[in-house]
Amino acid sequence: MVTTRRFSLEPSGKFKGKTIGFRHLQCLLISLGFSLLFAMRVxxxxAIVAMMDNKGSNPxxxxxxxxxxxxxHILSSFFxxxxxxxxxxxxxxxxxxxxLLLLLSVTLSSIFALITPLSVSxxxxxxxCMLRFCQGLCQGVTLPTIATLMSKWAPIEERSALxxxxxxxxxxxxxxxxATSGVLCSSSWGWPSTFYLPGLLGLAWSxxxxxxGASTPRHCKHISAGERAMIEESLGHDTKSAEFAKTHAVPWKQIFxxxxxxxxxxxHCTNNWCFWTLLTQIPSYINSVLGKDIKSNAxxxxxxxxxxxxxxxxxxPLASWLEKSKLLNATVSRKIFNTIGQWIPVVTLVSLGYLQPDQGDLAIILLxxxxxxxxxxxxxYAVNHLDLAPNFAGTLMGIVxxxxxxxxxxxxxxVGYIVTDTTNVYQWRIIFTVAGGMSFSGNLMFLIFGTAKQQPWNNPPQIVQEAEPLKSLSVDAEKLEKVQEKV
Structure with a gap:
């Protein structure tokens, strides 16, 4: 006898969840914690612009x-x-x-942020570099942790939105x-205040x-019974599947x-190349090519x-409505959004590389x-790991x-090796063209091979129960016949 346990991860016909619930408070807290971690990251x-040129900030x-x-090297040490x-x-x-992991991540990152100015001096x-390396270690658990939390807290019908x-x-x-770093760097507190402010707020968030905070709705003391039942019904969680998700070995071979x-x-790799090239280099580009001071730069x-x-x-809300109404299946929805998010920037990035220093306003618009x-x-792409294997969402996010x-x-x-002269627009053109090419190739592969279908290795293995021996069955049949004869 073979018993197969499999729960559906497709949106139900009619979603009955409340518009606002405790799951949204969890998302709000996670979002705020994530914002503080990114503030400490960027x-x-x-600050490094002010540290290397104090004339434009606080001398x-x-x-x-x-x-x-x-x-x-300093900017890369975190990663x-x-x-x-x-x-x-x-x-x-x-x-x-x-x-627990998110708590440790924010708390330790905040402490490292607070001692950064002292470490530089x-x-x-x-x-x-060493301090940023340690801060990177602490923040390395963040996205896998958020993915794991969302796999327990986000109903299928609200997955991409939450x-x-x-x-x-x-x-x-x-x-x-x-927005505030320029003012902070120019204030009496100087560039160290860009580390003190997020560090103190991070400790308050903790x-x-x-x-x-709670790892799952089952571990939350504040959530209503109705909302907990709604989330677990949508996700198909039961005792056995929850235990499986916690203890079952990761199917490494099937994953890779x-x-x-x-x-x-x-x-994800190509998108990160584009995103972090811009995030780490926009202040330098605006300062060196467009000639803006530290305040307007920020x-x-x-x-x-x-x-x-x-x-x-x-x-x-638009994505959530599309999922609940089922106008598009998940795979088509993922590919449409991914194409808009990665192919339009290809055009703007390549165009950015051909602007001249006197076209500053157009450069800002394109950026x-x-x-x-x-x-x-x-x-x-960012929610696709939840589609493929929600039981291993944190592990997949970690690998990705x-x-x-x-x-x-x-x-x-x-950028450091190509842009040897930060005022040279031709060197920046190479950087923007490479980033655009990365974004184009990443989405092209996703369109051809990507899917939102749950993979077979996500599910618990089939439970096989041995059939009773025929001999024992025949003995039971003989006993039953004798009882009927007596009656």
Missing amino acids: NLSV DFTEYHWSQQTKS CGYILVQIPAGGWARRFGGR LGGWQLL QTYCYSGAQLGIVVML CLWLVF TSKPFLVLIFN LLSSLPYIAMLALSMICC TVTVAINTIGHFG NCSANVMSIIAPLV
């Missing part, structure tokens, strides 16, 4: 005469630590719960940090998460031989991410469109993010 992109603070190569724990982080989140760029709400915290952190998953890795650097955040908030449109891809953030290390280094 603050150096603007009372020490100026560091680092080369462009040294600057590239050297970031990629190391990506893959094991998914397993840790399954075993220990996402609540004591050990120079070498100690700064996940994108969480990811939008990244844009919020970037916007706030870049207190809130300690009270309200899965064509849809390998395509997802490639797509505001202009944040403008693309303001547009990105706004567009993300507009598209979330804004490039970064803002890219957020639509979050409804495509580990691979993709190799690009986060390489991209700034490539």
Whole structure:
């Protein structure tokens, strides 16, 4: 006798969840925590401009005469630590719960942010690199942890919307940090304040998460019974499937031989190359090519991410409505959003490389469109790991993010070696063209080979029960006949 346990991960015919519930508070807290982590990640992109040129900010603070190569090493050091724990982080989140890992990530990152100014004064760029490396280690668990949390908290009918709400915290952190960093660097507190502010806010967030955060609806004391039942019904969770997701061995061979998953890795890598090239280099480009001072630099650097955040908030309800109404199946929806998010930036990036320094306004417009449109891809590739294998969402995200953030290390280094003269528009043209080519090839592969269908290796193995021996069955039949004769 063979018993097959399989639960559906397709949207139900009629979604009965409340518009606002405790799951949305979880997403809000995750989004805010993610925004603080990104603020602590990108603050150096603007702060390093002030550290290497204090004339445009606060001259009372020490100026560091680092080369462009040294600057590239500093900006890349975070990601050297970031990629190391990506893959094991998914397993840790399954075993220990996402609540604990996210708490440790934000708390330790905040402490490292607070001691950054002291470390620079004591050990120079070498100690700064080491500190950023450690901060990268702490933040390396973030995305696998969020993926694991969302696999337990987000109903199928709200998956892409809730996940994108969480990811939008990244844009919020970037916007706030870049928009305020110019003022902070020019204030009496100087560039160190760009590390103190997110560090203190991160510790405050940790207190809130300690009270309200939960790994799953079952572990949450504040959620209503109705909302908990609705989430678990949508996800198909039961005792056996939950135990499977926690204890079953990861099917490594099936994962790394899965064509849809390998395509997802490639797509994520190409997107990260484009995203981090812009995120780490926009302040330098605006300062060197467009000739803007530190205050206007910070505001202009944040403008693309303001547009990105706004567009993300507009598209979330649209994506959620499309999923609930089932006008498009998941695979078609993912590919449409991914194409918009990755092929429109190809045109704007290549165009950006052919602008002249006196076309600053047009350059800002193209940068804004490039970064803002890219957020639509979050409804495509960024939630695809949940489609392929929700039971191993954290592990898949860890593998994908580990691979993709190799690009986060390489991209700034490539910029450092190609852009030897930051005022040379022809050198920047190479950078933008390469980024555009990466974005184009990533989505092309996703269109051809990508899918949102759940993979067979996500499910628990079939439970096989041995049939009773024929001999014992015949003995039972004889006993039954004797009883009937007596009656």
